[in-house]
Amino acid sequence: MSLVEELVLERPTFVQRVRRGDPLIYVLSGILILIVLCALFAPFLAPYPPNQGNILAANLGPSSAHWLGTDQLGRDILSRLLFGARLSLLGPSLIIVFATTFALALAVSSVWIGGWFDQAVARLLDTLFAFPGLLLAILAVAMIGPGLLAPVIALTLAYTPYIARVVRTVVLRERHLAYVESCQVVGLSGWQICFRHLIPNVSPIVLAQATIAFGSALVDLAAISYLGLGVQPPQAEWGLMVSDGQSALLNGSPWESLSACVMIIVVVLTVNVLGERIALRNEGAA
């Protein structure tokens, strides 16, 4: 009897869990939230309207009036960076939310149905997951026309198999754990098992994967805008700013391109390390 009492564990309180958590995760999430807030409150934070330009003040370096300088049309780079954050972050968010949802649905149902269906899905995913989203996005633009819609749809389609493949592996492992069989024996329906047990148990890994995929999606979208097939001028978007500023860079004024580059790198780095940390934390707990 005393043996049982010895072994009883208590669920840690919220405060205890926060204190024991990985500090890096909090820092990185904080950075991300900060950037998102800047994007949301851009109209209040930006010193100038993003499209207001003065040709006479074109391609100026950083100064007290323009902290990051001006672009080739005389628009303030800092303001365009803040407003650009909106589109640069919105696109990948949509892509990842939809792709992850589809991927989860596909993976879970495939594993649950099992048999030849699961085998077929597995082979399909193995073939598709490596197909570059960028190419699909370019083709989508060829079909529908430039803008944000075509690339977002295409990239959602491209990222679904990529995420689904990882999710399927994890769900497969989880599905074969003993507790699932006990649930079935007790009489829980497939839906119940999937929603109340399988999905919550795989969600940390799915979250980690989605976080990292966010970075890739951001890069792909920025690349599409860089190529001139995505967000169109005069709208502000980081990828577009990089290509807009390229001729200025070749002539000695790298400010527009480089500041947009830095923003992209910062977000992608943050998101990558964050995703890795989440995965690590889950591994440690397992």
Next chain:
Amino acid sequence: MRQLARTVVGALITILTSSFIVFAALSASPGNAATILAGNRATAKTIKEIAHRYGLDRPFLTRYMHWLSGAVHGNFGISLQYRVSVASLLKPRIGSTFMLITMAGIIILVLGVGSAIVATRFSRLNMPVTISSGLFIAVPTFVAALILVELFALQVNWFPVLGASSGSISDRLWHLTLPAFALALSWAAFVAQVSRASLRGEANREHVQTARGRGLTESQVFRRHVLRNGAIPIVTVFGLTVAGLVAGSVVVEQAFGIDGIGSFLVQSVAAKDTNCVMAIALILVVCFVVVTALADMIYWLLDPRVRSGLSR
């Protein structure tokens, strides 16, 4: 042998399906081909004539079969933009793209796999390799392109800024160096990470300990057991990488003003030249499928368990 046949058949089916999707998607796009061909001031009658002349008024499946059979022979129809055969526009451009991708591939092999091997074998180098690969993987291709141009072409003047040149082989190589690095950088970092994970995973396996316990030297243990076993996922990831390189080359060609297939694709999309877009799309899909199938076959060669039909 049966495995081989299955891979080949699978590849063919994928190509066929993709070609159908490509054709269906792009034939249904706005900007009717006939209208574009006819030009700005054409009348309805002229458009109809042109449509008939180029077979654009025939039923869908007929057009698809016609296009597909032509494509197999290298005939992709007429460019809507330039009024010459698509094939003649593509031929000169394939060379630059091919050289670019090959160079990038070599850089990835040396830097990516090389750094992973070094990091696993000499554990003191593990931390710097991890950090630098984590950093470079976050740098998108076009960003790398610009930063490299800024640093090595503008600040230091070691490499030319634009163009691929059509001079001697060595001149072309020199022009393509910065673009190849820009293309290779983030992929090399990715390959380095995956390779390192694979090699480290192998290094911790029990059979490695058996080998060490028998008195093999560390380098013998590494070569015969860690590297040999860890190579398998590395090969797979390399196949993935080549696919990504093809996509990345589009961006790099645009950034450096290289006249290759990639930049031509972007140009054709912007000009709504669907014939060219379809041709390039098909070529890219075929390349992708072939590379993936090759990677599958090499995997099959390397891992005897797959040969016996056991799952990976």
Next chain:
Amino acid sequence: MDPVLAIEHLHVELPVRSEMRTVLHDVSLTIGPSEALGLVGESGSGKSMTARSIMRLLQPGAATTGTILFEGVDVLSMHHDALLAFRRRGVAMIYQDPRAHINPVRTIGDFLTEGILLDRSVSAAKAQAKVVSLLDEVGIPDAKRRLRQYPHQLSGGLLQRVMIAAALSEEPRLLLADEPTTALDVTTQEEVMAILDELRVERSLAMLFITHDLDLAAAVTDRVAAMYAGVIVEVGDAASLHTDALHPYTVGLLDSRPEFGTRVRARPIPGRPILASEAPPGCVFAERCPYVTELCRSERPTLREVGGRFVACHRAEELRGTISYARTQEPR
């Protein structure tokens, strides 16, 4: 005669995350030439660690003190070349799970000849011939075909025989067998054990036989050592183990085996086995021992000779022959 292996006061700590954890507190044992010593203990007692320490196969960063003498030479202070020579021709190890311990992408032939071919002067043909005769000795027919096969094509029992053949290929003087039959099913266990025993006796090899099965150890070895929480608690003659065990833990192990033919419930030792790192300052068995005293809790007993056996217990003499778990005793 000098012992083949003499371990004295071996103490091992391993780095776990950022701290050092003790896995072996104090291990001392000797194995004479041609002698088989059984090392018995539950999971976590440190048996495998002992074997790995002998071969210096611990993870980097491990801290080891004490001495391990192989034919009079201290393994722990051997330099690189001497260590490799020791691993090649002095000692050989057989592992628990043959499937995990043999490289799955190389052939059986490659595995078997790898050790022999380290000596450059041996030709491939000679190596192959030797390996074929070894496979014959372990009872694997059709050796030439087997050499070309891969591990996944052989059953667990066959693989373990291959492992034994590989271990013997370099003619070691000491054999370390880490639970060689645990992963096999019962009938295969017997076959493999028979082959191992026969070959060992034939070649007069010294052997350290690690297992959690007391009866198995008593059957195949000359002496048995019992291990608990990183400490050797008793060493003695295998034949008299059942009747003359002195340490409360050993007696507890013997008593806890279920009996055939009766309907008496099995009697486990109360409490749970602890890891070496969880051990209290005094005797490691103090928390679970029904005969524990204040002395036991404060001072860790060392191995000393009592009645022909070695035991690490303060009360060995007085408790001799009276240890029983049938009813709990009041701690005095």
